[in-house]
Amino acid sequence: MLLRIIQDIALMSGIGILLALIMVIAQRWLSNYGEVAININGKRDLTVTGGSSLLSSLGEKQIFLPSACGGRGTCGACKCKVLEGGGPILPTERPLLTKSEMADNVRLACQVKVKNDIQIQIPEDIFNIRRFHSQIEEIVDYTYDIKGITFKLLDGETIDFKAGQYVQIETQPYAKIKEKVMRAYSISSKPEIKDRIQLIIRYVPEGICTTWVHKYLKVGDKVYFTGPYGDFYLRDTNADILFVAGGSGKAPIKSMLEHLKEVGTTRKMTYFFGARSTKDLYLTEEMRALEEHFADFKYVPVLSNANAEENWQGKTGYVMPYFKEAIHDPQNTEAYLCGSPGMIAGVKKSLINDYGVAEEKIYYDSFG
Ligand SMILES: Cc1cc2nc3c(=O)[nH]c(=O)nc-3n(C[C@H](O)[C@H](O)[C@H](O)COP(=O)(O)OP(=O)(O)OC[C@H]3O[C@@H](n4cnc5c(N)ncnc54)[C@H](O)[C@@H]3O)c2cc1C
Ligand code: FES
Structure with missing residues (x-):
């Protein structure tokens, strides 16, 4: 009886191993698409090994589409036109594509698999995005959960970017995390500094x-990043400026203010910084020094959750009601917003509906 049970177990295990082997061989055979061609903008032809996503196939050839969510299909940053060879739109793409984008052949490059020759269209300025090698030069604790980190470029490299743009850093495997990931971070240093960049990174539990x-x-570790990315950058006009940021959203605004100092602006500017409590405030002295420097600049921290012991004398609650002190000429006001998706949605709605700021003059980067 015992022998029979052992024979049955051995037989079942054998069948299991055989099936797994067939699956592996079938998968290798099915996903072996060989060499395929990617034609870009009707001009450039790349040859890649089929089977990977369009996003990573382009990345292998040093063409870096933005991919703020790291290819998880949640940010929509990697949209590009696939004119031929992309196959049907996948269910994972639909939530991030509008009807007109779908009709216009727009796809998510991180979801489209390159299986055969494919024709795509991407903006020409994507070719200016590069991969940089850097070394960590300084790490500063700004608050209990926010650090400022300086990346010194290696190999004599320099980076050109506009104040407000972001880079994507590549992590290294650690502890249980076996894969590298890419994440987007706004550059907080000014574009006039070209041999290093600073990022401001808030800790997200897990x-x-x-x-x-x-x-x-x-300090001393080597890190790769790609960039610069994004259309959240300071417009070169004379309009009044309203800056609104929360948490690490201070990063691109810091870059913009330092750039404006460099070019000697006289624009009227107000900066509302939303935080929960005094322990979430940082770089306050630097902002006060800018108030002294600029002809017309106010820095207004607003706390949503200050408790009595903090003895906070400043503004409290939501930032929106205080905009009335800052917006005098809505037709001539630009707004730059940066922080959580919820904050951006609320502020944008209020600027349009309550204050009459034109939607096309509201620029934002959502960190969600
Ligand atoms: C254009 C752009 C610029 C950005 N710039 C900055 C910046 O300058 N500084 C900065 O700190 N961050 C910035 N971010 C956010 C950053 O890219 C990451 O999303 C964030 O740091 C979390 O990455 P993670 O790998 O640690 O978390 P993940 O492993 O991606 O997420 C872990 C979990 O946390 C949740 N989560 C993800 N992000 C947040 C968040 N911000 N708050 C709360 N929960 C979250 C996720 O839903 C998930 O459940 C930016 C994002 C974008 C799109
Ligand atoms: S990289 Fe974020 S959706 Fe494609």
Whole structure:
């Protein structure tokens, strides 16, 4: 009887192993698409090995589409036109594509698999995005959960970017995290500094990249990043400016203010910084020094959750009601917003509906 049971177990295990082997061979055979061609903008032809996503196939050839969510299909940053060879739109793409985008062949490059020759269209300025090698030069604790980190470029490289743009850093495997990931971070230093960049990174509990940055990264470590990305950058006009940021959303605004100092602006500017309590405030002295420097600049921190012991004398609650002190000429006001998706949605709605600021003059980067 016991022998029979052992024979049955051995037979079942054998069948299991055989099936697994067939699956592996079938998968290798099915996903072996050989060499395929990617034609870009009707001009350039790349040859890649089929089977990977369009996003990573382009990345292998040093063409870096923005991919703020790291290819998870949640940010929509990697949209591009696939004119031929992309196959049908996948269910994972639909939530991020409008009807007119779908009709216009727009796809998510991180979801489209390159299986055969494919024709795509991407903006020409994507070719200016590069991959940089850098070394961590300084790590500063701004608050209990926000660090400022300086990346010195290696190999004599320099970076050109507009104040407000972002880069994507590549993590290294650590602890249980076996894969590298890419995450987007706004550059907080001014564009006039070209041989290093500073980022401001807030710790997200359980977050893959921010845990690596806050608990593993140290001065001297080498890090790769790509960039610059994004259309959230300071417009060169004379309009009044309203800056609104929360948490690490201070990063691109810092870059913009330092750039404006560099070019000697006289624009009227007000900066509302939303935080929960005094322990979430940082770089306050630097902002006060800018108030002294600029002809017409006010920095207004607003706390949503200050408790009595903090003895906070400043503004409290939501930032929106205080805009009336700052917006005098809505037709001539630009707004730059940066922070959580919820904050951006609320502020944008209020600026349009309550204050009459034109939607096309509201620029934002959502960190969600
Ligand atoms: C254009 C752009 C610029 C950005 N710039 C900055 C910046 O300058 N500084 C900065 O700190 N961050 C910035 N971010 C956010 C950053 O890219 C990451 O999303 C964030 O740091 C979390 O990464 P992670 O790998 O640690 O977390 P993940 O491993 O991606 O996420 C872990 C969990 O946390 C949740 N989560 C993700 N992000 C947040 C968040 N911000 N708050 C709360 N929960 C979250 C996720 O839903 C998930 O459940 C930016 C994002 C974008 C799109
Ligand atoms: S990289 Fe974020 S949706 Fe494609």
